[in-house]
Amino acid sequence: MITVFEAKRIITMDPSLPEATHIAVKDGKVIGVGPLNELEDLGSFTLDKRFANQYIYPGFVEGHSHALEGAMWSYLYLGYFPRHDPDGKPWQGCQSLEQIQKNLRDYAQQLPAGEPLIAWGFDPVYFEGARLDKKIIDEVVSDRPVVIFHANLHLMTVNSHMLAQTSLHTNSDVEGVMLGTDGLPNGELREMAAMFAVFEALGRSIFEEVASTKTLENYAKAAQRTGITTVTDLYNPLSDTGVEVLKTATAASDYAVRLVPAIAALDWQNNQGIERVFACQKDNTDKLQFGLVKLMTDGSIQGFSARMLWPGYHNGHENGIWNAPPETLKQIVLDYHQAGLQLHIHTNGDEAVELILDAIEEAQTLWYRADHRHTLQHCQFISQAQMRRAAKLGVCLNMFVNHIYYWGDIHRDKTLGYSRSRRMQPLSSALSLNIPVAMHSDAPVTPLGPLFSMWCSIARKTASGQSLGEHESLTIQQALYAVTLGAAYTLHMDDKVGSLEVGKYADMVVLDKDLYDIDSDDLPDLVVQATVLGGQVYANNG
Numbered sequence: 457m458i459t460v461f462e463a464k465r466i467i468t469m470d471p472s473l474p475e476a477t478h479i480a481v482k483d484g485k486v487i488g489v490g491p492l493n494e495l496e497d498l499g500s501f502t503l504d505k506r507f508a509n510q511y512i513y514p515g516f517v518e519g520h521s522h523a524l525e526g527a528m529w530s531y532l533y534l535g536y537f538p539r540h541d542p543d544g545k546p547w548q549g550c551q552s553l554e555q556i557q558k559n560l561r562d563y564a565q566q567l568p569a570g571e572p573l574i575a576w577g578f579d580p581v582y583f584e585g586a587r588l589d590k591k592i593i594d595e596v597v598s599d600r601p602v603v604i605f606h607a608n609l610h611l612m613t614v615n616s617h618m619l620a621q622t623s624l625h626t627n628s629d630v631e632g633v634m635l636g637t638d639g640l641p642n643g644e645l646r647e648m649a650a651m652f653a654v655f656e657a658l659g660r661s662i663f664e665e666v667a668s669t670k671t672l673e674n675y676a677k678a679a680q681r682t683g684i685t686t687v688t689d690l691y692n693p694l695s696d697t698g699v700e701v702l703k704t705a706t707a708a709s710d711y712a713v714r715l716v717p718a719i720a721a722l723d724w725q726n727n728q729g730i731e732r733v734f735a736c737q738k739d740n741t742d743k744l745q746f747g748l749v750k751l752m753t754d755g756s757i758q759g760f761s762a763r764m765l766w767p768g769y770h771n772g773h774e775n776g777i778w779n780a781p782p783e784t785l786k787q788i789v790l791d792y793h794q795a796g797l798q799l800h801i802h803t804n805g806d807e808a809v810e811l812i813l814d815a816i817e818e819a820q821t822l823w824y825r826a827d828h829r830h831t832l833q834h835c836q837f838i839s840q841a842q843m844r845r846a847a848k849l850g851v852c853l854n855m856f857v858n859h860i861y862y863w864g865d866i867h868r869d870k871t872l873g874y875s876r877s878r879r880m881q882p883l884s885s886a887l888s889l890n891i892p893v894a895m896h897s898d899a900p901v902t903p904l905g906p907l908f909s910m911w912c913s914i915a916r917k918t919a920s921g922q923s924l925g926e927h928e929s930l931t932i933q934q935a936l937y938a939v940t941l942g943a944a945y946t947l948h949m950d951d952k953v954g955s956l957e958v959g960k961y962a963d964m965v966v967l968d969k970d971l972y973d974i975d976s977d978d979l980p981d982l983v984v985q986a987t988v989l990g991g992q993v994y995a996n997n998g
């Protein structure tokens with residue numbers, strides 16, 4: 457059975473047939489693109505005119521976000537910016553520590569006695585003066601453990617009740633445990649080693665909540681609402697239960713996205729992690745694709761935990777921290793590369809970029825692989841020389857472009873200063889060097905939304921309206937590439953998704969505006985009318 461969708465204009469991202477008015481779908485795949493009369497010889501078909509007055513694009517591909525987005529909304533949102541949950545419900549932001557204290561107090565009153573209070577989205581960089589610590593939380597909630605995840609998920613602040621349950625009091629030389637003027641832990645914990653002590657005490661890690669059907673359903677809903685048809689979960693423990701849940705959730709006939717999980721390499725011994733990925737790959741389906749590996753190296757620039765080369769942080773802050781010793785990180789790259797797997801590597805600061813480029817170069821020298829497509833994730837700060845190396849090594853770059861809006865002012869004033877802040881997320885330079893690029897939201901760090909990311913890459917405006925690096929600004933065509941075919945390429949899925957061509961999945965996003973005919977400042981406000989996944993329509997009501 458063939459269905460032909462009609463639209464005002466279909467943009468395909470296929471250079472040989474860049475636009476059309478009709479697209480024919482059979483068995484979930486594109487079987488024809490063109491004017492209606494040219495599709496008639498495909499055989500009998502049903503003409504679906506529901507999008508006749510709208511515009512169709514390839515479904516968006518989100519190359520770096522986390523299924524945690526589907527779990528976070530069970531907890532208290534303490535972010536600075538207003539935001540929507542997976543059901544589209546708006547949440548207010550918190551613009552002062554007093555507001556945060558009030559929300560914590562109110563929320564604690566609704567929880568059963570003794571139940572830990574977990575909150576997320578807090579971002580210290582927006583708060584001048586006093587830094588959130590255990591005392592500020594203790595003032596409002598002291599009778600139960602409180603854990604506040606920072607927006608970047610690399611840091612948390614906990615209250616005294618929580619600290620007392622961990623081993624950190626007696627073991628404060630764990631890296632990342634911040635101390636107050638009294639020499640005792642002040643409640644702030646940085647990076648995985650320190651945060652692990654809290655998970656151990658609570659008997660659960662929020663990062664493991666991706667192993668829940670509900671989380672994966674919410675995640676698909678949130679992605680679909682923003683026009684995404686292929687989404688990653690770029691840090692999955694791939695536990696036994698987790699893998700089963702991934703299989704069950706995505707097997708549902710109405711699961712609205714294709715899901716691509718990446719194994720969290722630091723959770724496994726290298727040889728066991730490699731075996732795990734290969735074993736999982738046997739269960740790949742149309743909607744679930746294993747194979748990616750995720751490696752964390754440094755932290756975040758705005759959290760001052762990213763590793764920076766000379767001259768370091770603009771405000772003189774000491775250098776950041778590694779998530780594992782550099783030699784261990786290099787060995788992980790070597791081992792997974794040799795095994796033939798594709799690595800997605802979190803690198804924020806230029807020192808982390810340097811380490812990983814060295815590692816990939818060494819791996820390619822020892823065991824050359826054509827088309828490995830190892831991808832640097834975020835690469836917020838990468839020099840022109842490093843990009844030339846990346847180009848030569850066949851490395852892809854998936855840039856965290858939303859940063860320009862959310863943290864651009866901080867980078868301009870505190871972390872990088874004027875000159876270096878101009879070349880954050882240097883997307884235009886990367887494209888000039890023919891590097892395959894993508895851009896992402898890193899949800900739940902910032903909200904899912906490829907249209908918003910496209911706007912960031914074109915406008916390069918901070919939250920206060922400053923322009924940050926207009927020389928790196930993309931055109932609408934380049935921006936659309938980065939959230940469709942570019943992202944698909946970094947996932948090694950450009951033969952299946954990312955453009956509308958015969959033989960590829962019929963994955964589309966439907967908008968009521970022509971992207972090439974609007975003011976690019978209107979991009980973030982466009983409403984996704986529907987997505988189509990393998991020919992199946994998912995309509996939005998808003």
Ligand SMILES: [Zn+2]
Nearest residue numbers: 520521690898
């Ligand atoms: Zn991430």
